[in-house]
Structures are given as C-alpha cells and as structure tokens.
Amino acid sequence: MSRRTLLRSTAVGVGAVTLPALLAACGSGPGGNKNEVTVGSNASDAVPKTAFQAAFDAYEKESGKKVKVNTKDHNDFQENINRYLQGTPDDVFMWFAGYRMQYFAEKGLLTDISDVWQGFTGFSDALKAQSTHAGKQYFVPYYYYPWAVFHRKSLFASKGYQQPKTWDEFIALAKQMSKDGTPVAFSDKDGWPAMGTFDYIDMRLNGYDFHKSLMAGKEAWTDPKVRNVFDTWRELMPYYQKGALGRTWEEAGQSLQQRKTGMAVFGMPHPGSQFPENERDDIDFFAFPEIDPQHGQGAVEAPIDGFLIARKSKNISGAKNLLTWLGKPKAEDVYLRHDPNNVAVNSGAETSGYSALQKKSAELVAGAQQISQFLDRDTRPDFASTVMIQAIQEFIGNPKDVDGLCNKIERQKKTIFSQTAD
Structure with missing residues (x-):
C-alpha cells in the first residue's frame, strides 16, 4: 500500500x-x-x-x-x-x-x-x-530545526560556487553546477519533502501572512499568486535529480553526501543524519533565496x-x-x-558545545521575522494528506498544467474546509 x-x-x-x-x-x-x-x-x-x-x-x-x-x-x-x-x-x-x-x-x-x-x-x-x-x-x-538550502562547504570551495541570495542568483548557480553534474538533490517518494520548497517559494513571493492564510483555507488556490508559485518553481525543475517520485529523502541526502548532487532544500537533520560523523563539519547552508524584495528572506521554516x-x-x-x-x-x-x-x-540549554552548523541554524532562526512550521503542520492534516501530497506529486510529474492543478486543489479545499474536523 x-x-x-x-x-x-x-x-x-x-x-x-x-x-x-x-x-x-x-x-x-x-x-x-x-x-x-x-x-x-x-x-x-x-x-x-x-x-x-x-x-x-x-x-x-x-x-x-x-x-x-x-x-x-x-x-x-x-x-x-x-x-x-x-x-x-x-x-x-x-x-x-x-x-x-x-x-x-x-x-x-x-x-x-x-x-x-x-x-x-x-x-x-x-x-x-x-x-x-x-x-x-x-x-x-x-x-x-530550520529548513534551508544545504550543501558541502568543500564542494563549493573547490568549484568556486558562491552562495546565492536571490532567486536569479540561485538559478544561475544551478546552471553553473549543471556543467559539473546534478545541481539539486530532489525527492518526494515520502510525500512531504517537496512541501518545504513550496512553502519557501510562496513565502518569498507572497509573504508569510498570505502563506498562513492559504494554509488556513482562507485564500483561493486559483489566485494568480498561487499559480505564480508553481510557475516559479518550474524554473528550478530542469536542475533537479530525475525520478524524484521514486526517491526517498534518505536517498536524496545520501546523494548530497556522495557528491552526486550539489545542494538540496532540506531540514537540518536530513543531511545531518546521512553524513558520517567525521564529515558533518563539511555541511553548510544558505537561507532560501529572496524572490520579491518586498518579502526578502525574513520568513524561516523551522518546525518544532x-x-x-x-x-x-x-x-x-x-x-x-x-x-x-x-x-x-x-x-x-x-x-x-x-x-x-x-x-x-x-x-x-547549554550551547557552548554547538557545532558550527548548529550555531548558524540558531542565528538564522533568531534573526527571522516570521517562523513557519511546514506545510503539513500549518494546515489541516486531512487537507495536507489527501490533497497536497497528491497535488505536489502531480506537479512534479507534470509541471505544465498549473491551471488545472490549482483548480483541482481549490475544489478539494472547499470541500474539506467546509467540514468540521472529525
């Protein structure tokens, strides 16, 4: 099953x-x-x-x-x-x-x-x-733990890659990386890993308040703002690992550890648990890039x-x-x-023994203007499980029909949010 x-x-x-x-x-x-x-x-x-x-x-x-x-x-x-x-x-x-x-x-x-x-x-x-x-x-x-874009410090240093701050710089980096191999590790067999990317693009394009309202069922998924999220996401897809729907997050993390991919949108424990202890100091990250300067990088996904x-x-x-x-x-x-x-x-809590990665993570969250929990934690569980997992996987499989996808999500959302949570 x-x-x-x-x-x-x-x-x-x-x-x-x-x-x-x-x-x-x-x-x-x-x-x-x-x-x-x-x-x-x-x-x-x-x-x-x-x-x-x-x-x-x-x-x-x-x-x-x-x-x-x-x-x-x-x-x-x-x-x-x-x-x-x-x-x-x-x-x-x-x-x-x-x-x-x-x-x-x-x-x-x-x-x-x-x-x-x-x-x-x-x-x-x-x-x-x-x-x-x-x-x-x-x-x-x-x-x-924060979600961000994780990578190996040594890989970036050896290839001369620079951490991007904007979406255009992010796409340019992915294009540069594609000359050396697969730029971005990507998986969604588990049904939830890709949600982190959706959340960040939505918050960077439309702001934290809109994202929270969307998760609460108060915004229409047919709104052009939402369609723009999927359209923007599609720009990154040529640089992903192929076969994401058949790959677990562990396998994506292992590809990062094995230098088969260059970076990945993950939560902090995901690459950390796939790297041997003697290589964890090589893990680094950058905040998910800015898309609209109006919203900057102020919102951070940090599940508790x-x-x-x-x-x-x-x-x-x-x-x-x-x-x-x-x-x-x-x-x-x-x-x-x-x-x-x-x-x-x-x-x-005692923080003197924190690794460089933990210290940087704490600083990222401490400097956040808003903190989100994650798509499947910020909305109704039934909506996340019965609608959004399938919707995002459908998008990954066929990223061209955004209008049809958004119309379908909106119809299902209206049905679910009109019901009392049982």
Whole structure:
C-alpha cells in the first residue's frame, strides 16, 4: 500500500489499514503501571532514536521511574496518528507544535498540561503560543530545526560556487553546477519533502501572512499568486535529480553526501543524519533565496518537535512527571549531546558545545521575522494528506498544467474546509 493511500485512509477514517500492526501501544492494561510511562516514538532513524533513549535513561536514573519506548516508523506514525490517539495510545507521544497540536486538542484527544507549564522557565512567549490551544497548553517543545538550502562547504570551495541570495542568483548557480553534474538533490517518494520548497517559494513571493492564510483555507488556490508559485518553481525543475517520485529523502541526502548532487532544500537533520560523523563539519547552508524584495528572506521554516500526553493515557500523573523533566534545559542538553542535527528551544540549554552548523541554524532562526512550521503542520492534516501530497506529486510529474492543478486543489479545499474536523 502506498504512502498516499495510507494517508488518505487515515485522514478520512476509512480503509483497510489496521492500527495495531502499525502503532500498537504496549500498555500495561486497564489502569496502567503507575511506575512506568509508555512513550510513542516516531524517532525511527538511528541518530534521534539513540539521543531520545539517552534522555529517557537520564530521567529513569534521576526519578527512579521507568520509561518504555515504543518506536514506530516515522511515516507510519504520522499516517496513522488519528487512529492511534482514538485507540489505545501510549501515555506520552512525540508530535509537532502549532496547528498539528491544536488540531488534536480541538478534537479532545490531548490532555491539558497547563499545570506543568506553570513550572517552566526558558521558553519564549512564541514557543508557548505554539504549544497553546484555546488558552491551555498541550505541548512541551523539545527542539527545532530550520529548513534551508544545504550543501558541502568543500564542494563549493573547490568549484568556486558562491552562495546565492536571490532567486536569479540561485538559478544561475544551478546552471553553473549543471556543467559539473546534478545541481539539486530532489525527492518526494515520502510525500512531504517537496512541501518545504513550496512553502519557501510562496513565502518569498507572497509573504508569510498570505502563506498562513492559504494554509488556513482562507485564500483561493486559483489566485494568480498561487499559480505564480508553481510557475516559479518550474524554473528550478530542469536542475533537479530525475525520478524524484521514486526517491526517498534518505536517498536524496545520501546523494548530497556522495557528491552526486550539489545542494538540496532540506531540514537540518536530513543531511545531518546521512553524513558520517567525521564529515558533518563539511555541511553548510544558505537561507532560501529572496524572490520579491518586498518579502526578502525574513520568513524561516523551522518546525518544532516535542511531547504531548494523550487523553487516553493510562498514567497521566506519570506522564506529567516525565514532561516536567523533559521541559528542563538539562533534558535538552542530554539529547543534543547525541544528536547535533537540531537546536535547543529552551534558553537555559547549554550551547557552548554547538557545532558550527548548529550555531548558524540558531542565528538564522533568531534573526527571522516570521517562523513557519511546514506545510503539513500549518494546515489541516486531512487537507495536507489527501490533497497536497497528491497535488505536489502531480506537479512534479507534470509541471505544465498549473491551471488545472490549482483548480483541482481549490475544489478539494472547499470541500474539506467546509467540514468540521472529525
């Protein structure tokens, strides 16, 4: 079954996928074990999986309590989150800030942790806002990572490539790179990686406010502003790796590491997890280029990941105790010692050991005028999964019929946004 089919069946609540096979929570039965907290984890890649385990081990040592981690494939976790939360979820689960959190809070599938937040320090008002729905907190932020255009420093130095600041310079660089090989790594088999490029082009052309309004269903996808996004994107496509719809993000990251491609629009962990440790210092990035000077490069895509408590948690007091610890700077310090591909959200976290890439990432986000979360986090999950994954993949497969594509998205958007989120 394809990822698109899985997502479609999940979002509308139908289909043949059985949740226990994908996201079975290994709970301890009715009432739960009060000395054990179960955690549903989407950290299936080796680096974050190891880092999270180190953090949970540190909590166990300090608290004397047990943490049982149930790790599932990252994509499977995201595709089946609706059923997971309505079924037999773990006490705590990993998820995303902003709209993605608010959506499930509105559906009554999360536990209010406003009491936990009363003891927190080091979180900005902006972070608290990303963790809040209807005046209550439901989310503990843990780290963030920016999206940008990543490349090898050594490749740019050896070839004399210069980091572009504008779209015209970006296209000129891609044209220059094409003489030496494939300029841009590109993948969308997973259904979400190309969304980052759409987001950036839209924010650079039309501004952050328009992009947020578009994601909220308040703008028409037939608006010339949206059509211009796809038309502009099409300028970059001749410089992409061929066969993007059959390539995973890991494979695209590996092509960057192997010098088969020159650059890629990625989140910070994506190239970081595909480079061996002794080569990570060679990773660099530049902010997604300016297209319209009116909007510049002020908006930065920087998703925030963290923890929530399911409403059906069997051990809410234990879950709150774990989240109280995870919200402390030292909890982030433990994690980041094992995963240098993210940036701490708590101002009290230790940053002296940051790599050059982490420092540059923190500076990029600190200087941002606006911060977006990512297309599939900034809009309704059902719209992202049943409409936008297919739409962007259709565009990649046939980038010429922009009018037809935008008309189709708008029809589907009207149907979905006219419905109450179920």
